[in-house]
Amino acid sequence: MNERATLITNEIVEAIRGVLRKNNVTFGEYRAGFMHLVKTQQAGEIPLLTDVFFNSTIVDIENESRKGTRADLQGPYFVPDAPVITDGQIAVEDEHKDKPVMVLRGKVTDLEGNPVAGAEIDIWHSTPDGRYSGIEKHGNMDKKFYRGRVMTSEDGSYEARSITPVPYQIPNKGPTGHLLENIMGGHSWRPAHVHYWVKAPGLRDVINQAYFEGDEWIGNDSCNGGLDEMVIPEVIENGERIMEVDFKLEPAVAKSLQAAE
Numbered sequence: 001m002n003e004r005a006t007l008i009t010n011e012i013v014e015a016i017r018g019v020l021r022k023n024n025v026t027f028g029e030y031r032a033g034f035m036h037l038v039k040t041q042q043a044g045e046i047p048l049l050t051d052v053f054f055n056s057t058i059v060d061i062e063n064e065s066r067k068g069t070r071a072d073l074q075g076p077y078f079v080p081d082a083p084v085i086t087d088g089q090i091a092v093e094d095e096h097k098d099k100p101v102m103v104l105r106g107k108v109t110d111l112e113g114n115p116v117a118g119a120e121i122d123i124w125h126s127t128p129d130g131r132y133s134g135i136e137k138h139g140n141m142d143k144k145f146y147r148g149r150v151m152t153s154e155d156g157s158y159e160a161r162s163i164t165p166v167p168y169q170i171p172n173k174g175p176t177g178h179l180l181e182n183i184m185g186g187h188s189w190r191p192a193h194v195h196y197w198v199k200a201p202g203l204r205d206v207i208n209q210a211y212f213e214g215d216e217w218i219g220n221d222s223c224n225g226g227l228d229e230m231v232i233p234e235v236i237e238n239g240e241r242i243m244e245v246d247f248k249l250e251p252a253v254a255k256s257l258q259a260a261e
């Protein structure tokens, strides 16, 4: 028997029963609810549905124990083994080479502010039409595009150039989109963002996202992501959007503690 799973499951069941009682939910409404779950399962959207509503809460819980840079949603479009960027240029498809350029730069330090050399920063972001490379449903574009791993120099700094991503809609043609947009009257948009996964030996890695100041969907993200400190002020240098993002990494979590998580 798994005591923790039992405890949490019992509390979820009790919480749902409380909502059903409070709202005098009828058998027809109950049936409509579970039929929606059946359709969600049939569409392969259980991960999407649960991520939309609950992943940000798990991130909030994780952040309570963080002393360095806080974490944000990983999202579903991370692909392992992205190309290592050695010339500072993230690959861009030919048809998008004239799109607005962004320069991603900053510094990785430990909690005391000492530079962290050799940290690996995995970066990924959308195309100018809101797709990700290496994703079957996005046309299986070669995963060398719009993603890559950058290493920090001796002084902890990093820099990479790419083109600017755009706000995009999470998959909205299935039951999750129907729930968000039609039943709940909401939307499926996310603000434009750049994903980061920063790793360094002996330090706790962090996954987060940087957002663009002035984006209309900031504060109204369908996935409830976003950290105020990761909304990057608009700085333009030579016509290029500068995304200056520093990361502060805390010591790695002890193995025994990780196992218990």
Ligand SMILES: [Fe+2]
Binding pocket: 075, 077, 125, 126, 193, 195
């Ligand atoms: Fe994303």
